[in-house]
Amino acid sequence: MNLAFDLAAEAPKFVQLVIGVAAFCAVVAAMLLLVDRVPMRQRARWPAAVLLAPALLLLGVGLVVPAIRTTVLSFRSGDTTSWVGLDNYEWMFGQPEALTVLRNTLVWVALVPLLVTSVGLVYAVVVDNTRFERLAKSLVFLPMAISFVGAGIIWKFVYAYRPPGADQIGLLNQVVVSLGWQPRQWLLGPPANTLFLIVVMVWIQAGFATVVLSAAIKAVPADLVEAARLDGASPLQLFRRVTLPCIRPAVIVVLVTQSIGTLKLFDIVRTMTGGQFDTSVIANEMYNQAFRYGETGRGAALAVFLFVLVLPIVGYQVRNLRQARQEAR
């Protein structure tokens, strides 16, 4: 085995790191100095402008202007040189390969939030007030710290395939074989392979749902539960009639968050199948079209469609926020 690692060769990177940290210190020092130079008096406009300027500039350069340009690009050709009208959108809603992508995304968005919320809710309820609650929650919570790429590899290993007769190395096929069935290549056969990818996402996100819903369950007023119990409500009735209505806002938060996250999902599909075997989703296809096939227009159109899909959620959130701010006054 040939092993070698030359730390000296990595030195330039550390120089860059030092420069980066120095830039951070310089920015902080400059901001503090500047904001103290600005006259205080009654007017808050100038200090506010100084404090907000860098963030707003970065948001403009990094998000707002690019988003507008992407919208424009979606009406231009692959090499961005000429106007093509709605061609890119026609491709997206007309070509079978693009329609598969849209169908897959729909399946993801329909299933992931539902499954994540259900698993999280069931788990939060069954571990509530048990002796091992903290440990139990940590176990389910841990996958949230792992990258989607890492999770993809972990599950690819679970799904690993060896031909019938040979020893299986993947957990799932081992279970299948020991039940007397044939091992299968789980990730190769559409449409079921999308479901096996969805399992990975649910595995990662269930911890999020557990934590948020568990906190909500604990906030249900104790006297309410006690009163229902005195009236002879069964545990199931108690859950449906008392707990569930009380934690409705938290359930909505989980559903909304998961819907947004799922729409933009990219890493799992890219790591596990690369979008082959009819498993591609919008975000993955957008990356392929824009950065691999040089079809910038199509990539932009997919991005715009993604944006259109989250738009209602943005509207809903902004409405809630404005209500909350009005009430706070």
Place this chain on the structure above:
Amino acid sequence: MTATAIELPAAVDAPPRTAAARIRRRLTSRTASLVAIAIAVLWTMPTFGLMLSSLRPEDQIKTTGWWTFFSDPALTLDNYRQVLFGTSSSSGQLASFLINSVVITVPAVLLPVALAAFAAYALAWLPFRGRDWVFIGIFALQVVPLQMALVPLLSFFSRGVTVAGVPIVPAWNLDGFAQVWFAHTCFALPLGIFLLHNFMAGLPGELMEAARVDGATHGVILRRIVVPLVAPALATFALFQFLWVWNDLLVALIFAGGTAESAPMTVRLAQMAGTRGDEWQRLTSGAFVSAIIPLIVFLSLQRYFVRGLLAGGVKG
């Protein structure tokens, strides 16, 4: 009087449970425990299998399942040596990518935390016209998909900005890490400003007023009062951003390239999973190397993370 009146029902409630009720309770709690154990096992098993496999010799990983370890135990660190320091092009050379991950992550966490803190302070405590609209705009940006920004931002880095043929901003040198830091900072700001604003807005107003009456400038108020008080919130956002940057694949693929020069570990692992999809000795150890650092950070700072989630941490 009222205290006893409230305590009474609870005291009465405990003893007179019928036998049937007790059995039903025990039954449901037994199914509940079973469900809990099943989910916990299902959620831990895949990670455990990967970790154990990464320590098994190559020929065993490829021919037998990790559960056979218990009947035929054999452990080795060769996979880690190979994947981190191996010199052949197929071996991973993950050590270089590990360093890249660190170099990308540290400034990409520090910069947005500082900039978001400044902006959040202004939005929470400086009354100026249009403040609500700025805040709502930033809040809405949280949900805008990154995909909307990727193509134009890349051309901004590689070509700069020209207006009517006149260069305004020159092209960036694309070899370094600066554009990755820049991209991560931009994408982190909406969530950061929103989270920190929520925490800062909760600080007592009298405190600020008193400091201002004493002649403190905004810089002093920020340094002496706000930052110490919202330190847990800063930690929360820093943790979110650390996990996001360390685990990110999309931004790195586009802005950091795919070589050991500047690409982080996630990019390398995704490459290995694609091209050498059956080299499990490297994939398992590589995945574990990339997971262990966020796992440690996460476990030690878990309460900050939970606090952030409950405060509405949604990221675009």
